[in-house]
Amino acid sequence: MNSITKKAIKWILAFFAFALFVIIVVYLFTKYVPRENQFNVDLLMQDKEIEEIYKKKQKEREEYERQWENREKEVIENLDCIKNGKKYKHGDWGFFYSKRFVSLQDDCGNYQSKKRCDNGQWLGDSFYNEPLCEQSVDCMLENGEILKNGESRDFYFFETVQYGEKCEDYMIKRTCNNTHLKGDSRYKFTECKVTEEGICKFGENIIPNKKTHLFYSVQEVEYTDKCQNYSQLRLCSDGKLFGDEKYKYWDCRVKIPKKCKTEDGKEVEHNQIIKMYSSPYGGEKGCAYFMKQAQCINGKFNQGPEYKYAKCVE
Structure with a gap:
């Protein structure tokens, strides 16, 4: 095959390739371009429909508001x-x-x-x-009741008092006298009650709201000591007890010192001083020889154990 034939074949193949390319381009153009235009047209139509719906709803809302304003004006005016x-x-x-x-x-x-x-x-x-x-001639009370002329009734300074207080402590009698109530006008309430709001309950005991109580860290102390050395004021506020929790006892007592008792049965009070004998009989030496002053201190005498008698016979 000569060179001319080879060139002819190449040109023919190139022509067919170009023709195929043109056919493909035309096919794609005719297939997709119209659909894209149609899609844009559809979107445009949808936007117009939405706009129409929005305008319609806006008109309905404006009409509703106008009717409501007219109705509101009509109600207020009437x-x-x-x-x-x-x-x-x-x-x-x-x-x-x-x-x-x-x-x-x-x-x-x-x-x-x-x-x-x-x-x-x-x-x-x-x-x-x-x-x-x-x-x-009658009296009109603040709560709307009528008190007949000449009649009396109890009036209170407060409507409520704290737990632990008594309404009677804030009460007086007032009498209706020709439309006027005689008595202190500050006592104007016809009823009074004791409130438990905000109180603190401590066992069987109650502390009123905003009040204090003296608590102790021990329940008893020796007679030589004082309860106040172990005390603290604790505040009740809106149902809560404030203060150091170690002060947990409601009260405290001082121990009573013990009495002393002699061998022959005599009871002696604490701190009392009496004559004591080491022998119940004086004999030849006499009772004075066996006697000493002794003081009772919390159940014990301050002399030796041999001085144990309160009496001595000469």
């Missing part, structure tokens, strides 16, 4: 005020009083003031808080 079971329109005026009862010689007009109804509330001086005033 709120009335009530006084003694009677309705008063917004903007109306009504009389209120600083006293529920006045004496027969007095006039309710001396204790009245006007208040205006404003959207369901009475606006005016809060000192005038009684919607009704009547002439009477």
Whole structure:
């Protein structure tokens, strides 16, 4: 095969390769490019639909808010005020009083003031808080009770007292006298109770809230010692006991010193000094020879053991 034939074959193969490349490119272009354009069109349509839905929802929300505002205004504008079971329109005026009862010689007009109804509330001086005033000889108590003229009852300085205290310690009697309560006006509560809130329970004992108790680290000491040497104040606060826990005893006692007893049966108090004898009989030497002064100290005499008799016979 000559060189011309070889070149011709190469050109033919190159032509077929180029043609195949063109065919592949055209195929790919016709297959994928239109689908990509269609995808973009679909996305565009979806965006428009979402935008339309959003606009629709926005309009619905604005309409709902507008209706609610109108409804709220309508409700507020229609709120009335009530006084003694009677309705008063917004903007109306009504009389209120600083006293529920006045004496027969007095006039309710001396204790009245006007208040205006404003959207369901009475606006005016809060000192005038009684919607009704009547002439009477009875007394109106702060809790709404009525105490008849001439009657008396117990009043308390506090509504509650701490555990361990007594309501009676803060009580006086007050009498209704022609609409006025006689007695100290600071005693204004008709009831009083003892509270257990915040107390500290220690065995069978109770410490009131915010109070202290003297605790001890020992339960007893010798008669020569003092309990206060082993004591500490501990505070009860809101149910918790503060202080060193080694001080755990509620009380402490000093031991009572023991008595002494002689051989012949005489009991001698602690610290007492008596005559003691080493022999119950004086004999020729006499009792004075066998006698010494002896002191009883916590069950023992301070003389030798031979001095054990309280009596001696000459």
